[in-house]
Amino acid sequence: MxxxxxxxxxxxxxxxxxxxxxxKGGYRAVEKALKTLSPxxxxxxxxxxxxxxxxxxxxxxxxxxxxxxxxxGVSRYLVCNADESxxxxxxxxxxxxxIPHALIEGMIVSSFxxxxxxxxxxxxxxxxxxxxxxxxxxxxxxxxGYLGKNILGTGYDLELYVQPGGGAYICGEETALLESLxxxxxxxxxxxxxxxxxGLYGCPTVVNNVESIAxxxxxxxxxxxxxxxxxxxxxxxxxxxxxxxxxxxxxxYEIELGLPVEEFIYSDEYCGGIANGKRLKATVAxxxxxxxxxxxxxxxxANGDPRLMSYESLSEGGFATGTMLGSGGFIAFDEDxxxxxxxxxxxxxxxxxxxxxxxxxREGTGWMEKVLHRLEYGHGKMSDIDLLVDVSKKIEGNTICxxxxxxxWPVASAIRHFRDEFEWxxxxxxxCLDTNYGLANYAEPIAKVEVTxxx
Amino acid sequence: MLKVEQQQPVAFSSALIVKCDExxxxxxxxxxxxxxxxxxHEVQAELGWLSDTAMDKVAAYLNILPIEVYEVASFYSMYFxxxxxxxxxxxxxxxPCCLVGAEKLMKHIEHRxxxxxxxxxEDGLFSWRGVECLAACGYAPVLQIGPEYTFYxxxxxxxxxxxxxxxRKR
Numbered sequence: 001m002x003x004x005x006x007x008x009x010x011x012x013x014x015x016x017x018x019x020x021x022x023x024k025g026g027y028r029a030v031e032k033a034l035k036t037l038s039p040x041x042x043x044x045x046x047x048x049x050x051x052x053x054x055x056x057x058x059x060x061x062x063x064x065x066x067x068x069x070x071x072x073g074v075s076r077y078l079v080c081n082a083d084e085s086x087x088x089x090x091x092x093x094x095x096x097x098x099i100p101h102a103l104i105e106g107m108i109v110s111s112f113x114x115x116x117x118x119x120x121x122x123x124x125x126x127x128x129x130x131x132x133x134x135x136x137x138x139x140x141x142x143x144x145g146y147l148g149k150n151i152l153g154t155g156y157d158l159e160l161y162v163q164p165g166g167g168a169y170i171c172g173e174e175t176a177l178l179e180s181l182x183x184x185x186x187x188x189x190x191x192x193x194x195x196x197x198x199g200l201y202g203c204p205t206v207v208n209n210v211e212s213i214a215x216x217x218x219x220x221x222x223x224x225x226x227x228x229x230x231x232x233x234x235x236x237x238x239x240x241x242x243x244x245x246x247x248x249x250x251x252x253y254e255i256e257l258g259l260p261v262e263e264f265i266y267s268d269e270y271c272g273g274i275a276n277g278k279r280l281k282a283t284v285a286x287x288x289x290x291x292x293x294x295x296x297x298x299x300x301x302a303n304g305d306p307r308l309m310s311y312e313s314l315s316e317g318g319f320a321t322g323t324m325l326g327s328g329g330f331i332a333f334d335e336d337x338x339x340x341x342x343x344x345x346x347x348x349x350x351x352x353x354x355x356x357x358x359x360x361x362r363e364g365t366g367w368m369e370k371v372l373h374r375l376e377y378g379h380g381k382m383s384d385i386d387l388l389v390d391v392s393k394k395i396e397g398n399t400i401c402x403x404x405x406x407x408x409w410p411v412a413s414a415i416r417h418f419r420d421e422f423e424w425x426x427x428x429x430x431x432c433l434d435t436n437y438g439l440a441n442y443a444e445p446i447a448k449v450e451v452t453x454x455x
Numbered sequence: 456m457l458k459v460e461q462q463q464p465v466a467f468s469s470a471l472i473v474k475c476d477e478x479x480x481x482x483x484x485x486x487x488x489x490x491x492x493x494x495x496h497e498v499q500a501e502l503g504w505l506s507d508t509a510m511d512k513v514a515a516y517l518n519i520l521p522i523e524v525y526e527v528a529s530f531y532s533m534y535f536x537x538x539x540x541x542x543x544x545x546x547x548x549x550x551p552c553c554l555v556g557a558e559k560l561m562k563h564i565e566h567r568x569x570x571x572x573x574x575x576x577e578d579g580l581f582s583w584r585g586v587e588c589l590a591a592c593g594y595a596p597v598l599q600i601g602p603e604y605t606f607y608x609x610x611x612x613x614x615x616x617x618x619x620x621x622x623r624k625r
Contacts, residue, residue, distance in 0.1 A: 075483070087549045087588040118483070125496060125533045126589055128604035161481040166492050166531025169587065183491035183523075185530040201486055244551040244592030251593045288550055288588075329592070331551050345550045349587050355530075 002269075003230060005218040005238050006211070007254045010098055016133065018140040021101040029220040030146055033109045034154045037220075042113035046216060048224030050236035055081055055172070055209030056287060056327040057402075058311050061216075067196040068114055069204040077205040078116040080107060080213055081177055082123040082130075085169040087288035087349060088329025091240035092210040094252040096123070096130040100137040104160065106213035108146060109220055111158050114206055118159050121210075122177050125164040134162045169353035173401045174207035175199075176355065187357050188401035209327075211240055232258030235310035239328055245283075246334035248272035259309045261285075262299045265332065278334035281439055282418075285314055286326020288346050289406030291413030292339070293323050319413065335439040339421050340432075343414040344372035350407035361404040364395040368411055375422060378429030385422045389415055465509045471501050475516060487517050491527055495534055500602035504535040532586065533601075540575045540582035542622050545599050548585035551592035556611075560596050561585055563612045567619060580623065 014020035021027070033042050047062030068076060080103070084092040096103060103121070111119045123131050138160050141147045149157050163181055165171050171180045175189035178200050199205025215237060219227045228236045235257035241264070244250045249272040255264065264270045265280065274280050280295040301307050302321040307314065314325045333342065351365035368391055374380045392408035399405070415422060421437040467475075475494050482489040494517070498509055505528050514521040528534040535543075546552075546561050561572075564583050568576055575582045591597045594608035598615075600622075607618060 084590045085588055086590075088551050088592050090590045090592050090594075093590050120481075124590070125492070125531070126599060126604050128496075128602075129606065159481075163481075163489075164493050164496055166495070166527070167533035167586075168531050180492065181489060182486070183488035183517075183519075183527065185526055201483065242593060244595060245554045250595075284550075331554070331592070333554065337554060342550055342553070345548075345553055349549050352587055 002254075002256045002259070003238065004254045005227075005230075006095065006102060006214055006240060007099070007252075015099055016097075016101075016137070018101060018137070018144055021099070025221070026101055027105055027144075027146060029217045030105055030108050031152065033112055033220050034152055034156055039113045039115055042109060042216075042220065045219055045224035046113070049215075049219040049227035050224075050231075050234065051212065051215055051219060051227065052235070052311065053209055054211035054215065054239065054328070056086065056289070058325065061208060061212050064196070064208070065110075065114060065206060067194070068206055069197050070115065071204070075118065075201075075203050076114055076116045077200045077203055078107065078111045078114050078119040079174075079177065079181065079200060079205060079207045080119070080121040080210060081172060081174065081207050082121050082127070082210045083165050083169075083172040083177060084127075084210070084327075085124055085172055085353075086327045086329055087346065088242060088244055088284060088331040089287045089327040090242045090244070091252050091328060093127060093130060094242075095210060095214060095240065096127070096134060100130075100133050101141070102214045102217060103134070103210055104137050104141050104146075106216045107160055108141075108151070108158060110206075110208065110213050110216050111160075112156055113216075116206075117157050118161070120161050120163050120181060120200075122163045122165060122171070122181055124171070125166050128164070131162050131164055138162070168355075169349075170355045170401070170403060173403065176401065177207060178205065185355070187355050188403075190400055230256055232308065232310050233312055235312060235325075239309070239325070241309065241328045241330050243271050243330045243332070245332040246275045246278060246337070247332050248275050255309055257308075257310045258313075261307045261309055261314075264309055264330070265299075271332070274332065274334050276334070278336065279439055280332060281335045281337055282333045282339065284323075284329070284331040284333075284410070285309075286324045287329035288331070288349065289402075289409060290324040290326045291319055291322075291409050292343075292417065293321075293413075294417050297321050297417070319409070319416075323413070336436055338376075338432075338436045339414050339418040340372065340376050340425050343411055344369065344376045346410045347372050347407065350403065354403060354407070358399040358404065360395045360398040361407065364391050364404070365407045367391050368407070372411070375425050376432075378425065378432055380422075380426050380429075382423065382426050384426070385415060385419065388412075462506050462508045465502060465506060465512060467498070467512065468501060471497055479517075488519050488523070491517060491519075491524065492531070495524075495528060496602070499534060503541070504538050538575070541580050542582075542600055544581065544583040545586045545589075545601075546583065547587070547589040547591070547595065547597050549588035551588075552595040552597065555595045557585075557596040560598075560610060560612065560615065564615060567616065581619070 009024045051061045052058045171186040176186040180186045195205040283298040347369040351369045356362045392412045395404045396408040425432045510524040
C-alpha cells in the first residue's frame with residue numbers, strides 16, 4: 001500500500017470531530033510549530049519539502065510564501081482557495097467533508113508562518129454543507145484553544161472565517177477570489193502587483209489551495225526533508241487525484257507522485273479499470289483545462305516509456321504529446337464517448353464562466369462554443385476545424401488571467417489528437433447525430449504517433 | 456409601453472438581521488462590503504429570490520450603493536433575480552456528468568415536471584436548470600437543491616422520481 005499523509009485516517013469513525021482527530025495525532029503540528037519553531041523556520045520546512053501548489057499551477061508553495069511583503073504595521077492575510085470548480089476536480093470537497101480539521105490545522109500553522117492574524121477560507125457557495133462542516137470544526141478548535149487570542153499560551157492570535165462564494169468558476173483565480181472576498185464581481189486583477197505585495201484590502205496576501213494547506217501539517221510533523229523523499233524528482237509528496245468518468249471505481253485517491261498512469265487506471269487499489277468492460281479512448285489528466293490525450297499517449301510517452309502521475313511526466317512532450325497534472329482531476333473517456341461533443345461541452349462551460357473582462361476570452365469562447373455546436377449537430381464545414389484552431393490561438397496568451405488559456409487548450413488538443421473524428425462529423429452529418437466515431441484508430445495507435453513540435 | 460413591475464416591499468426577519476450583524480463582524484473596520492455575498496445568500500434563503508427592493512435593503516444595510524449589489528447579484532450564478540419554484544433542482548451538466556448520463560437525466564426531469572428549464576411548475580413547487588460543474592464528478596450524475604444545497608449523488612431516473620415524490624410530500 002502506498003503511503004497516505006492526508007487521507008490516512010479517512011475511514012476512522014468520527015474523524016470529522018476534534019476529539020477523534022486529536023486521538024489520531026491531530027493538532028500536533030500546531031503544538032510543534034507555535035511552541036518550538038519560528039515563523040521563518042516553518043516557511044523553511046515548507047521550502048525544503050518541495051511542496052508545489054495543488055490547485056493547478058504547481059508553483060512551489062514555500063517560494064510563494066517567501067515572496068510575502070512584510071511592511072511594519074500592515075496586516076497580512078492568508079486566504080484559502082476552496083472555490084473548487086474545475087470540471088473533473090472534487091478532492092477539496094472530499095477533504096473538507098470528511099476531515100475538516102486537517103484544513104483548519106493547516107490554516108493555523110500556515111497563518112502563523114506568514115504572520116497573519118485573520119485568515120479566510122473562501123469556499124464555493126454551492127458547498128453549503130461543507131461550509132457548515134468547517135464552521136463547526138472552527139468552533140470546536142476555538143473551544144479547545146487552537147484559535148482566538150493567545151493560542152496555547154504562545155501569544156499568537158488568529159481568527160479564522162469561512163466565506164461563501166456565489167457560484168463563479170473564475171473566483172478560483174486568486175485575484176478574482178480576492179475581488180469576490182471584497183464583495184465585488186469576480187474580475188481578475190492585472191498583475192503586478194501580485195497578491196504577495198497587494199492582495200486582500202491592498203495588504204500582502206497569500207492564496208493557497210485547500211490541499212496545499214492541508215499538506216503543511218504532515219510537512220511540519222515529519223519535517224520537510226522527510227516529505228521531499230516521497231514522490232519523484234521535483235514532484236514531491238502525495239497528491240489527491242479526483243477520478244471521474246467511465247471508471248469502475250471513480251472517487252478521490254491519494255497517490256504518491258510518480259505512480260504509473262496505467263496502474264492508477266487499471267489496478268484494483270485505484271480506479272479498477274474502465275467501466276462496463278469497455279476500452280479506454282482518451283483521458284483528461286488534470287481537470288478540464290489541460291490538454292486531452294488519446295489512450296496511447298495517456299499510458300505511454302511518445303518514446304514508449306510508461307507515463308507517470310507526476311508534474312514532469314504528464315507534461316513530457318509538451319502539448320504535442322503531453323498534458324499537465326493540473327489540479328489532479330482525472331477524467332476517463334470510454335470508447336463510446338464523442339470527443340466533439342465533450343469538447344463542445346467544455347467550451348460551453350468556459351463561455352459560461354468567462355468573466356467578460358477581456359474580449360479575446362469573452363468573444364472567443366462564445367465563437368468556439370457555436371462552431372463546436374454546429375459540428376456536433378452535423379451543420380459543420382471542413383474549414384470550421386481550422387477556424388477553431390485559429391480562434392483558440394487568438395485567445396491563448398491574450399487575456400489577463402489563465403481562463404483564456406484554459407478555454408483554448410482543450411479545443412486545440414482535441415483537434416490535435418482527434419482531427420479525424422471532427423472531420424467525420426463534417427462528412428457524416430446525419431450519422432454523427434446518433435452514432436459515435438468510436439475508438440477508431442486509437443486502440444493501438446502508439447506506432448502512429450507523429451511527434452511534431454509546437455502546436 | 457414600458458412595463459414597470461411594482462415590487463412588494465420586503466421585510467427582513469429579526470433572525471436575519473442578527474445573522475447579518477454577525478457576518479459583518481468577520482471583516483476589518485470599514486470593509487463591511489465583504490459581507491455582501493454571504494448576506495445575499497442569507498436573504499435569498501429567507502425570501503426565495505432577490506428582488507430589487509430586497510437588494511436595495513441590503514445596500515442600505517451595508518451602506519453601499521444599490522448598483523454595487525445589483526452588479527454582484529447579476530454576476531454570480533447562485534443568485535436568483537426572479538422568483539423560482541420552492542425547490543430548484545440544479546443538475547450538473549458539465550463534461551464528467553455528461554459522460555455518465557446527465558443530459559438524459561435533464562430530459563427526464565423536464566418530462567416529469569412538465570416545465571422547461573428555468574420555468575416554475577403551476578403549483579409553485581418546482582423549477583429546474585442545468586448548472587456548470589458542481590465538483591462532485593466522481594459521484595455523477597448529481598443535482599443540488601438550495602438554500603442548504605443538499606446534494607443528491609449517483610442519480611438515475613428512478614432516484615429522481617423518488618426525490619420529486621418525497622419533496623411533494625414535504
